[in-house]
Amino acid sequence: MMTQNRTTSFLFGENVPYIEGLYETYLSDPSTVTAEWRSYFEALRGVPAVDGSDKDDVAHAPVVDRFVELAKGTHHTLSKGDALQLAKKQVAVQSLIAAYRMVGTRSALLDPLQWTPTAHVPDLTPAFYGLSATDMATSFSTADTYFWDRDTATLKEIVDALEDTYCGTLGAEYMYLADAAQRQWWQMRLESTRARPLLSAEQRRHILERLTAAEGLEKYLHTRYVGQKRFSLEGGEALIVLLDELISFGSSLGLKSVVLGMAHRGRLNVLVNTVGKPPQVLFDEFDGKTAHLLPAGDVKYHKGFTGTMETQHGPVEVVLAFNPSHLEIVNPVVQGIARARAEKLGVVGDGAVMPVEIHGDVAISGQGIVMETMNLGSTKGHGTGGTVHIVVNNQIGFTTSDPSESRSTFYCTDIAKMIEAPVLHVNGDDPEAVVAAVRLAVEYRATFGKSVVIDLVCFRRHGHQEQDTPNITQPLMYRSIAGHPGARAIYAKKLMDDKVVTAEEVDACASAYREQLIEAKAEAELDIVSDAIALPNASGSVSKVVRKPKNSVTEITYAPPAREELVALAHKITEVPQDFSLHPLVTKVITGRREMADGTKLLDWGMGEHLAFASLLASGIEVRISGQDSERGTFSHRHAVLNNQQRVARDEGRYIPLAHLSADQARFTVNNSILSEAAVLAFEYGYSTVKEEALVIWEAQYGDFANGAQVVIDNFIVAGESKWGQTSGLTMFLPHGQEGAGPEHASARLERYLQLCALENIQVCQPTTPAQIFHLLRRQATQRGRRPLIVMTPKSMLRHPEAVSSLDQLANGEFRAVLGDSELKPAAYDAIEQVIVCSGKIYFELLEHRRKNGITNTAIVRLEQLYPFPAEQLAAELALYKNARAVVWSQEEARNQGAWKVIEEDLRKALPANAILRDSSRPAMASTAPGHPSMHTAQQAALVAGAFKY
Numbered sequence: 031m032m033t034q035n036r037t038t039s040f041l042f043g044e045n046v047p048y049i050e051g052l053y054e055t056y057l058s059d060p061s062t063v064t065a066e067w068r069s070y071f072e073a074l075r076g077v078p079a080v081d082g083s084d085k086d087d088v089a090h091a092p093v094v095d096r097f098v099e100l101a102k103g104t105h106h107t108l109s110k111g112d113a114l115q116l117a118k119k120q121v122a123v124q125s126l127i128a129a130y131r132m133v134g135t136r137s138a139l140l141d142p143l144q145w146t147p148t149a150h151v152p153d154l155t156p157a158f159y160g161l162s163a164t165d166m167a168t169s170f171s172t173a174d175t176y177f178w179d180r181d182t183a184t185l186k187e188i189v190d191a192l193e194d195t196y197c198g199t200l201g202a203e204y205m206y207l208a209d210a211a212q213r214q215w216w217q218m219r220l221e222s223t224r225a226r227p228l229l230s231a232e233q234r235r236h237i238l239e240r241l242t243a244a245e246g247l248e249k250y251l252h253t254r255y256v257g258q259k260r261f262s263l264e265g266g267e268a269l270i271v272l273l274d275e276l277i278s279f280g281s282s283l284g285l286k287s288v289v290l291g292m293a294h295r296g297r298l299n300v301l302v303n304t305v306g307k308p309p310q311v312l313f314d315e316f317d318g319k320t321a322h323l324l325p326a327g328d329v330k331y332h333k334g335f336t337g338t339m340e341t342q343h344g345p346v347e348v349v350l351a352f353n354p355s356h357l358e359i360v361n362p363v364v365q366g367i368a369r370a371r372a373e374k375l376g377v378v379g380d381g382a383v384m385p386v387e388i389h390g391d392v393a394i395s396g397q398g399i400v401m402e403t404m405n406l407g408s409t410k411g412h413g414t415g416g417t418v419h420i421v422v423n424n425q426i427g428f429t430t431s432d433p434s435e436s437r438s439t440f441y442c443t444d445i446a447k448m449i450e451a452p453v454l455h456v457n458g459d460d461p462e463a464v465v466a467a468v469r470l471a472v473e474y475r476a477t478f479g480k481s482v483v484i485d486l487v488c489f490r491r492h493g494h495q496e497q498d499t500p501n502i503t504q505p506l507m508y509r510s511i512a513g514h515p516g517a518r519a520i521y522a523k524k525l526m527d528d529k530v531v532t533a534e535e536v537d538a539c540a541s542a543y544r545e546q547l548i549e550a551k552a553e554a555e556l557d558i559v560s561d562a563i564a565l566p567n568a569s570g571s572v573s574k575v576v577r578k579p580k581n582s583v584t585e586i587t588y589a590p591p592a593r594e595e596l597v598a599l600a601h602k603i604t605e606v607p608q609d610f611s612l613h614p615l616v617t618k619v620i621t622g623r624r625e626m627a628d629g630t631k632l633l634d635w636g637m638g639e640h641l642a643f644a645s646l647l648a649s650g651i652e653v654r655i656s657g658q659d660s661e662r663g664t665f666s667h668r669h670a671v672l673n674n675q676q677r678v679a680r681d682e683g684r685y686i687p688l689a690h691l692s693a694d695q696a697r698f699t700v701n702n703s704i705l706s707e708a709a710v711l712a713f714e715y716g717y718s719t720v721k722e723e724a725l726v727i728w729e730a731q732y733g734d735f736a737n738g739a740q741v742v743i744d745n746f747i748v749a750g751e752s753k754w755g756q757t758s759g760l761t762m763f764l765p766h767g768q769e770g771a772g773p774e775h776a777s778a779r780l781e782r783y784l785q786l787c788a789l790e791n792i793q794v795c796q797p798t799t800p801a802q803i804f805h806l807l808r809r810q811a812t813q814r815g816r817r818p819l820i821v822m823t824p825k826s827m828l829r830h831p832e833a834v835s836s837l838d839q840l841a842n843g844e845f846r847a848v849l850g851d852s853e854l855k856p857a858a859y860d861a862i863e864q865v866i867v868c869s870g871k872i873y874f875e876l877l878e879h880r881r882k883n884g885i886t887n888t889a890i891v892r893l894e895q896l897y898p899f900p901a902e903q904l905a906a907e908l909a910l911y912k913n914a915r916a917v918v919w920s921q922e923e924a925r926n927q928g929a930w931k932v933i934e935e936d937l938r939k940a941l942p943a944n945a946i947l948r949d950s951s952r953p954a955m956a957s958t959a960p961g962h963p964s965m966h967t968a969q970q971a972a973l974v975a976g977a978f979k980y
C-alpha cells in the first residue's frame with residue numbers, strides 16, 4: 031500500500047525497473063494498476079513529453095527523475111512493507127532465473143522419441159517462488175546478471191526467454207563450474223542467443239547435405255550388404271553434422287588436428303563421411319576382398335584411418351584411432367596420441383590438437399576407464415588441453431534401455447561433473463541445435479582449455495547390429511522408432527517450409543550422394559583400390575609399407591658410448607645447483623653416483639638406468655617415463671628429480687639432472703602419474719605409437735597392479751601390430767620377485783606375458799645387472815623394428831651387493847639374452863653334472879647356496895630374455911657342459927605360474943644330448959605368494975635347495 035508522508039523512500043535503485051514497468055503498464059492501460067499508483071502516475075502527467083509534444087510521456091528517465099524529486103519531498107513514498115514485497119519479488123525472479131540455469135535442461139525437449147516423459151520441475155515454475163499470474167506483466171531488472179539486450183523485462187518475457195534458452199532442444203549444464211567467469215561465459219553465450227546458432231541458407235543446406243550423406247551411406251549398405259554387421263548410425267545421423275561443424279568451426283579457432291576415438295556405433299559412417307576413408311576400400315572389406323597383409327587383421331568397424339578435411343581456414347588432419355571391441359578403452363590411447371602429436375607439432379597447450387572421445391550412453395556410465403581418463407586429462411604430464419566428449423545417446427545399450435538398469439545417475443554424462451566439464455544435451459532431431467552445441471563446446475575448450483561434453487540424444491533405428499531383433503525386448507520403443515521419419519526427412523521438411531530448398535533439391539541431394547557410392551562400388555569391383563591406403567598409423571601418416579614380422583628383434587644397430595663419454599655423462603648427472611639443499615638420503619645417492627663416475631665404486635641399478643637415459647638423450651633420443659612414483663622410484667632407487675629441502679613454494683626447487691645434460695640434448699620427461707594403471711599405460715601406448723623414435727616407459731608400482739590394465743596389454747600392446755599394423759616401442763617396467771611381502775607384491779605375472787607371445791610381437795626380459803638394463807634400454811631405443819618391451823624389474827635386487835656392474839661393462843658390452851656361469855673357469859666345466867637355468871633375482875640366492883654348500887657339480891646359467899626365446903644362445907651355453915646329465919629350471923614362482931609351463935618346450939629343445947629336464951619351483955598355488963613370511967622363507971629355501979638335488 032502506498033501512503034503519503036512516509037519518510038522511507040522506495041526509490042532506491044533496485045526498484046526503478048519495477049516502477050518503470052509499472053509505469054508502462056499504467057500507460058498502456060491505467061486500470062491495471064492500483065488506484066494509488068494510478069493517482070501517483072497521474073500526478074506525473076504534467077511532466078512534459080520528451081519530444082515537447084503534449085502526448086503522454088512514455089520516456090522513462092524523466093519519470094524516474096521525477097520520482098526522485100518526489101521522493102526527496104514528502105510526497106509519495108513506498109511503505110516499508112511494499113518495498114520489502116517488491117524486493118522479494120525481484121529476488122524471486124532472480125531465483126527463477128538461477129533455477130533455469132541450474133536445472134532448466136531437465137524439462138528440455140531432448141528426446142526424439144519422446145520416450146522419456148518431460149519432467150515436471152517444480153522449481154521452474156514462477157509459483158514456486160511466490161510469483162503469480164498477475165506478476166507476469168510486471169517488469170523486473172534483468173541488468174548485470176542476465177545477458178540480454180535490455181535491462182528490464184516483464185516476467186513473461188523473462189520466462190519465455192529462459193524457456194527458449196534452456197528448455198528447447200538444447201539443454202546446458204554448467205552451473206557447477208566453480209569459476210564464476212566460466213559460468214558467466216556460458217550465461218552470456220546461451221542467453222544472448224537463446225541457444226540458437228546464426229545460420230545462413232547456405233549453411234543450412236550444408237547441414238542437410240551432411241544428414242543426407244549420413245543416412246545415404248547406411249541405406250546403401252543396408253541394401254547392398256543385407257544382414258551384414260555395420261552397427262548402423264541411423265537414428266543418430268546428426269553425429270556427422272556435429273563432427274563436420276566441430277572440424278570446420280574448430281579450424282576457425284586454430285584447430286589443426288583432431289584425434290577421434292570411438293566404438294562400433296556409426297564408425298563406418300564416420301570413417302567415410304568424416305575422416306575421408308574412400309568408400310571403395312570399405313566396399314572391398316564388405317566384399318571380403320581385402321588382401322591379408324597383416325598376421326591377424328581386424329574387423330572393419332575397429333579400423334582406424336587418417337584423413338584431411340579442407341576447411342575455409344585451412345586443412346585439419348583427422349585421425350580415427352584403431353580400437354578393440356572393449357568399450358571405452360581407446361579413450362586414454364586417444365589422449366596419448368593427441369599429446370604426442372601436440373608435442374611433435376610444438377603446440378602443447380594451445381588447443382591445436384583436439385582429442386575427441388565418442389561414447390555410447392551405456393558405456394560411458396558403465397566403464398571405469400572413462401573416469402580414469404577424465405582424471406588424467408588435466409595433469410602435468412598427460413594433459414591435452416581439454417577433450418570434447420560426444421555421447422551418441424541412443425537410449426539403449428544392446429538390449430538394456432531402462433536407465434534403472436544401466437546407471438545410478440540421472441544423466442549418462444554425470445561422470446563429467448567430476449572434472450567440472452559442462453554438458454550440452456541436444457536433441458538429435460534438431461541439427462541446428464547440434465550445431466549450436468558444438469560451436470559452444472569448441473569455443474569453450476579453445477577459451478578455457480577444458481573438457482566439455484555433448485550428449486547427442488537420439489535413437490537406434492535397427493538392432494544392436496543388423497542381425498539383431500530389437501523388438502523382442504523393446505517392443506514399445508521400436509514401435510515409436512518405426513513411426514519416426516528420421517532426422518534428414520524432418521530437417522528437409524523444415525528447410526522446405528522455410529523456403530530454403532525445394533523438394534526437387536532435397537531429392538537431388540540424396541541421389542547425388544547415392545551416385546557417388548555407386549561409382550565407388552564400380553571402382554572397387556574393378557579392383558583399382560590400393561591396399562596400402564587401408565593401413566594408416568596413429569602418427570597420422572598413411573603407411574605404405576606393411577611390415578612382416580622380423581626374424582629377430584635382438585638385432586643391434588647401435589654402438590654403446592665410449593667410456594669417456596659415459597664418465598662425462600655420469601659426472602653431469604651428479605651435478606647439483608648451488609644452494610640446493612638435498613635430503614641426506616639423496617645426498618648419499620648422489621655421492622654414490624659420483625664415486626661410480628670416478629670409477630671408485632661399481633654401478634648400481636639406478637645408475638645403470640640413469641646412464642642409459644643420459645646416453646640416449648645425449649644422442650638425441652627422447653626419453654619419457656610415467657608411473658605412480660616414477661620421479662623418485664617406488665623403491666627410492668631412481669631420484670630423477672631432486673627436491674630442494676628449503677623449497678618455499680610448491681612449484682619451485684625441483685632439479686632434473688637428466689634434463690640438464692646439454693643444450694642440444696633430447697627431451698627428458700618423468701611423470702608421477704595418477705593412480706590408474708589402465709589409463710596411464712594406455713596413454714603411454716598411444717603416445718608411443720606416435721613418438722616411434724622415443725624411449726617411452728610405463729612403470730608399475732608393483733608388477734601385479736598392471737592386471738588392472740590387462741585389457742590394454744591384451745588388446746593393444748601385444749596385438750596392435752598383428753591386428754592393425756600399428757607399431758609401438760613401449761617399454762613396461764614391472765617390479766617382480768618373491769620377497770615375503772605377501773601375495774600382492776610378489777609377482778608381475780610373468781606367465782601371462784609369456785602366454786601372449788607370438789610372431790615376435792613383444793620382448794620379455796628379466797635383466798639381473800645394471801649393465802644389462804643399460805644395454806637393454808639402449809637396444810630398445812635404437813633397434814630398427816620397434817616392439818613393446820616387457821621388463822621384469824627388481825625390488826630388493828636394486829641394492830643387492832652383487833647386482834653391480836663396472837663402467838667398462840657398460841662401455842664395451844651389449845645386452846646378452848643368456849648369461850653363462852661367470853664364476854666357473856672353463857677347466858671346471860667337465861665336472862659339471864647338472865646345469866641350473868634361471869631368470870631374475872633367484873640367481874643370487876642360488877649362487878649363495880652353491881657357495882655356502884661348496885657345490886662344484888652344478889653350473890648356473892641366467893636367462894635374461896625369455897621372449898623371443900634365445901634358443902641358439904642357450905643351447906650353445908648348455909653344450910659347454912659335456913658331462914651334464916640334468917638341466918633344472920629354477921624359479922621362485924609357484925609351479926603353475928612363472929615361466930616354467932610356457933618355456934618348458936623351448937628349454938627341452940635346448941637340452942644337451944643325454945640330459946633330462948626338471949624344474950624346482952614353489953608348490954602350485956592359487957595365490958601368487960604366501961602371506962606368512964615364515965612360509966615364504968621355508969618355501970624359498972626348499973626350492974633353492976631343490977634346484978641342486980641330483
Ligand SMILES: Cc1ncc(C[n+]2csc(CCOP(=O)(O)OP(=O)(O)O)c2C)c(N)n1
Pocket residue numbers: 295355356357389390391392393394422424426427428490494
Ligand atoms: C567392455 C565391454 N563390455 C561389453 C561389450 C559388449 N557390448 C558391445 S556394444 C554394447 C552395448 C553398448 O551400449 P552403448 O554404450 O549405449 O552403445 P550403443 O551400442 O548403444 O551405441 C555391449 C554391452 C563390449 N564391447 N565391451
